[in-house]
Amino acid sequence: MSNIINSLQFLETQIDNIFIQHPGLKTFFDDNYLDFRGKENLTIKAFFNSFDEAYYKDQATSKEILAKSMYNFYVSLLEAEKKHVLNDVQSITIMPWNNKLWEKEKYSELTINSGDIICIVWPTWSGKSRLLADIEWMAQKDTPTSREILVNWENPDKSFRYSSENKLVAQLSQNMNFVMDLSVIDFITLHAESRWIRNIEEVVGKVILEANLLAGEKFENTTPITSLSGGQSRALMIADTAILSKSPIVLIDEIENAWVDRKKALELLIKEDKIVLMATHDPVLALLWNKRIVIKDWWIASIIESSKEEREILHELEEIDKKVMAYREKLRKGEKLN
DSSP: OOOOOOOOHHHBBBBBHHHHHOOOGHHHHHTOOOOOOTTTTTTTHHHHHHOOOHHHHTTTSSSHHHHHHHHHHHHHHHHHHHHHHHHGOOOEEOOOBBTTTOOSSSSOOEEOOOOOOOEEEEEETTTHHHHHHHHHHTTTTTTTTTOEEETTTBBBHHHHOSSSSSEEEEEEOSSOOSSSSBBBBHHHHHHHTTTTTTHHHHHHHHHHHHHHHHHHHHOOTTTTTOOOHHHHHHHHHHHHHHHHHHHSEEEEEEEGGGGGGHHHHHHHHHHHHHHEEOOOOOOOHHHHEEEEEEETTTEEEEEEEOOOOHHHHHHHHHHHHHHHHHHHHHHHHHHOOO
């Protein structure tokens, strides 16, 4: 790998410089109780030389062993960073399949690009959950539906299917329950640190700001996540998924039940170039985007493109929706309706 420097070059690298390029390396220092604070201007070699032999003896190690371990950690770090090719996902394609009667779905293929939103509508027990599961699993004709999902018009690498770290798909379900005893800012900071985000404070602030723009009721940075309402929890997770998650594909199940600003939530995901599939019965959301998938009897019965007439209906529905939202907000504030 051309961007991995050799061990001798690594030892001559200044600590603060390598932290700028690879902040994840701080983990090695912390895990091995190597206090670098106040020594950031030293090279890694000079840093190790700053400890006497008694220190290494007390730690049951040696300068050479620690330096070699740090270099190996650095190499692994770069290899992991290079595997983060999720940003290269420009499209997914759902290929047609045959149902139990060997009837083929009546479309050639459905390609969804970055920044696109496709709505899924369905009657009860129609196979909506199965379609979402096939996409999440990146099905390769090995699920009960024998459906095939392509990434950038190719079969996805197996690492995308089996890796817990490099997941292509993030799913926002209807239920969001937190059990960790952390404040909102600590929770999002923890997630940012696990992603080796460089400008953590800025990114964490952006996530919380966007979440408050989506939530019906605002919350503080110090609010315990276990105290968040259902709508606040969904708003926080939508903002977190849009801004912090590396997964390029987002599956959303019935966002109309989330008590969040639905349109703003979807616009945020689009702005972050996510591929969004949204299961919804909300007519405003279903007509807001160009295409929707209709699921019946466990297969894609049709793919409908919004017509001019539907666009006119959408305008009427949006006006009604604004009134309903305004009334709901008044009720929330304890005001009388008029």
